């Protein structure tokens with residue numbers, strides 16, 4: 001029976017959300033093709049995740065190792081190489097996280113398989129695997145299909161696939177693979193926690209989120225006034241952090257936080273996928289941008305095409321008046 005294999009990522013006692021998204025996509029493909037879904041989880045605490053993974057996978061392979069940790073891609077690549085060479089799955093799914101980006105290219109070279117990275121859709125039709133990649137910062141979609149290859153390796157974009165719950169009871173197997181732990185050029189030193197200043201944007205029902213369109217640090221206070229009127233917290237896109245206008249804990253997106261407030265106000269934010277991945281689950285999205293073609297409008301429920309510096313004070317005034 002053909003297999004689809006998912007390489008599982010975990011960190012600090014929790015499974016990476018993108019791995020559950022890949023597992024769920026793999027389940028969907030296997031239900032369609034009749035393939036077997038195999039999850040591979042590696043590292044010191046790997047067995048602790050097996051039961052959860054077996055809810056999606058027909059088979060969970062646990063490659064435990066007391067010394068090799070979860071944070072380096074190199075040892076995991078070696079383990080996966082031997083598993084792929086032995087099992088020859090038709091498809092290997094990996095999350096397009098920084099771990100996945102480290103892992104997938106070297107793995108593809110080691111097993112001599114084609115690789116498509118950062119895919120936003122993955123399908124199998126008449127035995128051929130096809131994917132869509134969003135390129136040039138979301139301006140163009142490229143479609144690729146693979147034929148006449150034993151194994152294809154694909155990384156899936158973080159947040160693009162939904163992790164649907166599943167209630168299978170797959171088999172769990174501990175496997176005996178040799179771990180090569182000697183990677184003198186790279187060693188895991190530890191995690192560096194972001195110092196918290198007491199703001200948790202993930203807990204607020206309303207976020208007033210500012211982007212580069214706010215123009216300068218001085219203008220943040222206009223957004224703060226709106227946030228105060230709405231009982232909201234101020235969040236932001238990455239350039240606002242890079243410019244030092246707000247602290248890093250307020251960043252939404254791929255390298256920031258994922259938020260799902262009841263109301264998300266995107267103010268002067270273009271809608272790069274790295275930002276949208278962190279906020280598209282919001283219940284209602286209102287975008288204010290002077291460019292009517294900004295991608296943020298594709299996912300906004302309401303849009304205002306105008307200058308934020310003009311709209312915000314007026315909006316704040318009206319909200320304050322309405323609230324009496």
Ligand SMILES: Cc1cc2nc3c(=O)[nH]c(=O)nc-3n(C[C@H](O)[C@H](O)[C@H](O)COP(=O)(O)OP(=O)(O)OC[C@H]3O[C@@H](n4cnc5c(N)ncnc54)[C@H](O)[C@@H]3O)c2cc1C
Pocket residue numbers: 210211212213214236237238239240251252253254255256257267268269270271272273274275278288289290291294306307308309
């Ligand atoms: C690996 C990686 C990770 C990343 N992670 C993140 C992340 O976690 N979060 C994140 O946000 N980004 C992230 N980025 C950056 C991302 O690619 C974008 O560059 C960023 O999201 C753009 O932010 P922005 O929309 O504020 O700025 P811009 O893209 O510059 O958009 C500014 C918008 O403001 C509008 N505007 C300008 N002036 C006005 C005005 N006066 N009134 C109204 N509208 C106005 C413009 O029309 C434009 O649409 C990441 C990038 C990489 C490569």
